[in-house]
Amino acid sequence: MSSQGTADAVHRHExxxxxxxxxxxxxxxxxxxxxxxxxxxxxxxxxxxxxxxxGVGQEAAQVGAAFGLDRDHDYFLPYYRDYGFVLAxxxxxxxxxxxxxxxxxxxxSGGRQMPGHFGHKKLRIVTGSSPVTTQVPHAVGFAxxxxxxxxxxxxxxxxxxxxxxxxxxxxxxxxxxxxKLPVIIMCxxxxxxxxxxxxxxxxxxxxxxxxxxxxxxxxxxxxxALEVYAAMKEARRRAIAGEGPTLIEAMMYRLSPHSTSDNxxxxxxxxxxxxxxxxxxxxxxxxxxxxxGIWDEARDADLASQLALEMKExxxxxxxxxxxxxxxxxxxxxxxxxxxxx
Numbered sequence: 001m002s003s004q005g006t007a008d009a010v011h012r013h014e015x016x017x018x019x020x021x022x023x024x025x026x027x028x029x030x031x032x033x034x035x036x037x038x039x040x041x042x043x044x045x046x047x048x049x050x051x052x053x054x055g056v057g058q059e060a061a062q063v064g065a066a067f068g069l070d071r072d073h074d075y076f077l078p079y080y081r082d083y084g085f086v087l088a089x090x091x092x093x094x095x096x097x098x099x100x101x102x103x104x105x106x107x108x109s110g111g112r113q114m115p116g117h118f119g120h121k122k123l124r125i126v127t128g129s130s131p132v133t134t135q136v137p138h139a140v141g142f143a144x145x146x147x148x149x150x151x152x153x154x155x156x157x158x159x160x161x162x163x164x165x166x167x168x169x170x171x172x173x174x175x176x177x178x179x180k181l182p183v184i185i186m187c188x189x190x191x192x193x194x195x196x197x198x199x200x201x202x203x204x205x206x207x208x209x210x211x212x213x214x215x216x217x218x219x220x221x222x223x224x225a226l227e228v229y230a231a232m233k234e235a236r237r238r239a240i241a242g243e244g245p246t247l248i249e250a251m252m253y254r255l256s257p258h259s260t261s262d263n264x265x266x267x268x269x270x271x272x273x274x275x276x277x278x279x280x281x282x283x284x285x286x287x288x289x290x291x292x293g294i295w296d297e298a299r300d301a302d303l304a305s306q307l308a309l310e311m312k313e314x315x316x317x318x319x320x321x322x323x324x325x326x327x328x329x330x331x332x333x334x335x336x337x338x339x340x341x342x
Contacts, residue, residue, distance in 0.1 A: 013292075016230050018067075020294045026067055026088075026225055027285045027295070028303065030059040033084035034282050035307045036093055037256070039315060040100055040115070044260045048319065049100045053116045055081035057255035058188055060281025062158075063088045064225035065186060065250075068232025069156055075124045075142045077135040077157040080116035081188065085158070090123045093310050097318035104324040110331075111324045133163040136172035136185065143176060143183035143245075154182040154239040161249075162193025164206045173247065177213035182239035184232065185247045188222065190254035195267040210247035222250030223281035226288075253279065 013023040033055060040052040055062065062084035069076075071089045078085050083096065095107050102111040108119045109127070119127030126142065128135050139157035146153050163169055164187055176183050187206045191198045210217025216238075220231050228250055235246035253276040257264035264273070289295035 012288075013226055016226060016233075018226075018229070020292075022067065023226075023292075024289065024294065026063050026229075027282075027289055028307075029063045029066070029088040030084055030225065030282045030285060031303065032093065032307055032310070033059045033062070033087055035304075035311055036083055036087070036096060039311045041256075041260065043100065043315065049115070050102075051114060051260055052100065053080050053114075053259040054254075054256035055083045057253050057276070057280065058082075058190060058222065059084035060225040060285060061186075061188055061220075061222035061228045061250040061252055064228030065156070065158075065232045065248075067225075068229045069184075069236060070153065073124075073153045074236075075126060075139075075153060075155045077126045077128065077139040077142070077155065078118050079128065079132070079135065079158045079160065079163075079188070080114075080118075081160075081190075082118065082158055083116075086118050086120070086123075086125060089125065091118070091120060091125070093314035094317055095120075097314040098321060101318040101321065102323070103318055103321040104328070105321050110328065133159055133166035133168035135159065136163075136168045137175075139183050139185070140172040140176045140181060143181035143239075144179065146182050147179070152240060154184055154236055156184045156186070158186045158188055160193060161187055161189040161191075161198065161206055162196065162201055163187075164209065165201065170209075173210065173213045173245070176245040177210075177215050180215075180242065180244035182242075183245045184235045184239060185245060186232075187247070187249045188252060189249050190252050192254050192258070192264075192268070194258045194262070195264075197267070205249060207247055207249035210245075213245075215245045215247065217247040217249065219249045219251060222252035223279050223284055225281060225285055252281070255280065 037054050037056050043049045044052045058081055062082050066085050066088035076089060098106040099108045100115045104111055108117060117128050118125050126138060135157050139155040142155035189206060193201055205219055207217035207219040218231060220227050231248050238246055255277060286300060
């Protein structure tokens with residue numbers, strides 16, 4: 001890289017309105033999400049937890065998006081890989097571990113849902129469910145409420161590119177476009193719908209689909225947290241100004257298997273995965289911060305040690321926490337009284 005190119009790079013986050021502290025926080029959340037993923041994989045292989053669905057390779061887009069939103073007022077409808085996102089908007093490793101261990105204290109569902117099915121009332125994370133893409137119409141509904149009540153918040157929803165073929169996506173996008181609703185729709189295009197590669201899912205860009213519904217769609221580099229941040233800031237500005245929705249397609253690569261139940265080498269090669277590790281957004285952000293002169297390998301090693309301790313504490317707490325009582329299975333399923341059931 002030329003000296004001029006380096007000079008441009010070191011000021012990039014400042015040009016976007018981010019302080020050194022903020023961009024360092026972005027990296028810390030990205031690395032925290034990565035460490036959580038790595039720990040859960042080990043726990044599942046050790047038989048301590050039953051299942052894990054990974055977000056490795058998608059952290060940059062998730063954290064960049066979170067920082068581009070109003071984390072104190074907006075409503076969030078993440079999908080099941082969004083560990084980086086939910087951590088960046090306020091969830092803790094302990095809360096996520098309680099979910100992984102299916103314990104009673106789990107704030108997402110009290111141990112009822114599979115891991116990665118996020119829900120946190122205090123943080124305005126709207127609970128999700130296993131059928132993919134159902135969260136898109138829900139996000140549009142929250143945006144409709146914001147418009148009807150004249151409130152200054154947006155709703156933000158994510159999903160994978162396979163979900164962009166579902167009716168929920170198209171119906172939600174159409175309704176949002178017709179009514180110019182303050183919703184931001186982000187597709188995390190990680191190249192695979194479980195075992196189905198991108199070229200067998202789509203013949204065009206997900207982002208181009210926004211044109212048919214009357215609002216902007218753009219494709220961004222999902223391995224570049226700052227590019228996603230900039231796109232999100234503009235999308236939120238438009239939404240709050242009454243200009244309607246934005247569809248963002250963040251291009252990335254799912255570096256891990258679909259889940260701990262998946263053998264990804266049955267449908268892709270080891271060489272393909274290794275090649276995409278070179279584009280890893282977490283490493284890219286680390287290198288950028290070092291280029292800027294605000295980070296170094298020693299501080300990175302200290303951070304890694306600190307996060308390892310956080311993971312150890314969260315794991316031990318969740319492992320020792322009580323399971324839900326058997327009778328709690330019926331809680332929130334049936335009305336507590338005949339009157340309440342009418």
